[in-house]
Amino acid sequence: MEENKELDERKLMILKAVIDDYIQSFEPVGSRTIARKYDMGLSSATIRNEMADLEEMGYLSSPHTSSGRVPSTKGYRTYVNHMLEPAAENPALAAEIVGRLEDKMTEYSKLIKACTEIVSDMTHYIAIGSTHGRDSVNVKAIQIVPVDETSVLTVVVADANTVKSKLVSIPEPLEPERVIELSGIVNRSFSGKPAEMISLMTVNRVADESGISRNTVLPITDGIFECIKQCETDEFFTEGAAKLLKSPEFDNIDKARSFIDMIQDKETIEKIVNASGDSESGLTVSIGTENSGEGLSDYSVVTAKFEVGGSCIGSVSVVGPTRMDYSKVISSLEYMKQMLEKKAREDGGRSIPELTVKTEDNEGGGGAS
C-alpha cells in the first residue's frame, strides 16, 4: 500500500493511462499513443521519459526494446488499489439481476449458481462459484417419502437451505403407512441436530424402533447418509468457459488449451476459490504473478465471499487474463455481493431464519455492508 510514495501525481496519471489503454487495446502502449489520446498537455518525449522511469521502478515492462510498454503485476496492483473508479449505477441491470435471483432465493446452492452465471454474463469472463464448506451442518428435517411399493425417497434439508434427496430401492415391499411412521421417528429424532451427531449407528437404532426389518432399513439409512454427505460437500459451478475464447489473448489455441486444462483441474479450482484475504470491500484480488504457485501467473482472480449473518455461505470468483477489466469485474462482484447479502438479510426472517437469529437487527440495513 506504500508503493506509491515514490510516484508523483503525473507518474500515477501516466500509469493509469497506460493501463487503461492496455486493458482496452491489448497492445503494448507507446508514449505517442498516450500523448495523443489522453490530453495531458505533455509531449510524447516527456511521457517517454516518465515511462522509462516507471519501467525502472517496476510498474511497467517492455516486451522488447522497440515496443510499447505493458503493465507489470506491480503496476496492476497499484492500479487496483488506488485508481479504480467506482462504477456508474445501473438501475436496469440491477433490476435484471434481482429478477434473475428472485425465485432462486430459497436454496443457497441454486442461488450461488445463479450468481455465478450472472457474474459471468456481466463480465464476459469465466466465473467459478462455490458453496462454502461449512464446518458443521445442521439437519433441519429428514423425511422419507413412499414412492411405490419398492422404492422410497429420502430427503434431507440442512441449514443454509440445502436440500438433497435420493431415491432408494428397498428389497421388500413396505406399506406407505409404515414408511411415514419410520419417517416420523427419524425426523423427530434428528431434526435440529448437527450432522456429526447423527452417526449411522444412531440412525439404525432409531430405525429399529419402527420394527421394520434391518434389510429394508439399511438402504434407507444409507440414502439418508448419502444426502447428509452431499450437504456437507462443497459444490463448484464453472460458468462461461466458452466466453473465454472470445478474449484476444487466446489468439493462439495452445494458450486456450492449457488454460482450459488448468481451469478444469479440481485442485486449481479449490485454490482459486479458497484464496483468502479481506480488503475493505470484502473482495480479494490476486493478480498475475501473485498467484504464481497455481500456474495462474498469467491470469488474475477476483473473489467475492458472500457472508450472511457472520458466516460465509459461498463465493464467486472471476478468472480472467491479467489485463482484465478490473473496474468492471470488481464493481460487478461488489454489486452482486451487496445485493445478495442485502436480499438475504431482508428475507432473513423468512427463508434463512437460523442465520439471521445471530444478527442483532434484521430490519434496517445495519449489518456489515
Next chain:
Amino acid sequence: MEENKELDERKLMILKAVIDDYIQSFEPVGSRTIARKYDMGLSSATIRNEMADLEEMGYLSSPHTSSGRVPSTKGYRTYVNHMLEPAAENPALAAEIVGRLEDKMTEYSKLIKACTEIVSDMTHYIAIGSTHGRDSVNVKAIQIVPVDETSVLTVVVADANTVKSKLVSIPEPLEPERVIELSGIVNRSFSGKPAEMISLMTVNRVADESGISRNTVLPITDGIFECIKQCETDEFFTEGAAKLLKSPEFDNIDKARSFIDMIQDKETIEKIVNASGDSESGLTVSIGTENSGEGLSDYSVVTAKFEVGGSCIGSVSVVGPTRMDYSKVISSLEYMKQMLEKKAREDGGRSIPELTVKTEDNEGGGGAS
C-alpha cells in the same frame, strides 16, 4: 445402401484405407502413403488410378490439384454403413462404466448425465445428453415436508424416476403436524395421476380441505406446480466441451469459436438431439453435409436413444468433426446403450417398475437388444 454396387472389392479396400488413414492423421492421403502403409501388393500408380476413379464417383475429393485425397460425405457414409469393424471387447472398461453408473441408477436425469460424461470421456468428443420429453408425466408421489416454522419443502416424484423439490416460504407459521396432514391429503389425492389431470384449481380445492388459510396454501401449491413443470421439461447436458480444443481441426481458433457458439445454441442442440432415424443398431449417424441445415455441415453427429420397456427415456449424442473416429464413437454408444438398457431391465422390477410392466419378460436378455 446401394451405392457400393459400383465399387469392387479393391476400390472398397482402398477407400477404407484412405478413410482410416485420414481419420488418424487428418492429412490428405496420397497414393504412395497407402501403397507403403497398407500392404495390398499394389503400386502407388495403380492405387492412384483407383483413387482417381473413387474421386470421380464422389467418394473422395482433393483439396487442390497436387494434394492427397480427403473422404467426402458419401465416402464416410459408405464407410459407416459397410466397413466398420466391431470394437474389441474391453472388460475393464465395462467394469468401470458399470461402476460409474452404479449409484446413479435410481434417477433418470442423473443417470443420463452420467452416461453423457462417460461417453464424452470414452470418445474424447463433446457429448450431449437429453432426457426425453415424455408426452405425459405420471405423478407417483407428492410430499410436503415441514422444514421450519416458515418454510416447507415440496417434493414431487414422477415416473421415469424423476424427483424435483422446491423450498418455499410461507407467510405465517404452520405447525409440522398441519403440514403433514396437508401433505397426506395432497398425496393421497394425486399420486398415480397423470400430471395434466392435476390443475392448480384441483390442488387448491384439495388444500382447502385441510382448513389452512389460502394465503399459506398458495405458495405451497405453486411450489408443487413448479416441480411438476420441471418434471415435464427436458433437460440437456453438454459434457466435454473443453476436450474439443484438443482436436487438430481446431488449429484455427475461429473455428473453435464458431463451433462453441453453435453448440451452445439451444435450437441447434434440440435439432441434434431430436435427429431421428433408426438403423439396425438403434443409432443414428448424420455425417457432414447430411446435416447441412443446422450449420453443422463440417461435423458429424451420432445419436443413441435409450429405450426401456418400449418408451424412450432419453438420448446421448456425440458431436465431432466429420473425420471423427466413427468406429470408436459408434461402439461406445452402442455399448452404453446396451449396458444401460440391460441394467434398466434387470433393475426393472425394483426401481423402474411402471415401465417394465409393459415388457413381456424381464429375466432373460430377451428384449430389443
Next chain:
DNA sequence: GTTAGCACTCGAAAAGGTTGAGTGCTAACA
C-alpha cells in the same frame, strides 16, 4: 491390367526485404 518414369502443380516453409511504431539519447529551449 499393372507399373515405372516424368513433367507438372501447388501449398508450406524458409529466406530476404521493407515498413513503421516505438525507443533512448542528445541538444536546444523556457
Next chain:
DNA sequence: TGTTAGCACTCAACCTTTTCGAGTGCTAAC
C-alpha cells in the same frame, strides 16, 4: 531544472520471393 524537438537505432510484423517436396496425371513399357 524540467520540457521538447530531432535523430539514429531496433525489432516485430508483413510482404514477396525462393525453394522444396509430396502428390498428381499421363504415357509408354511390361
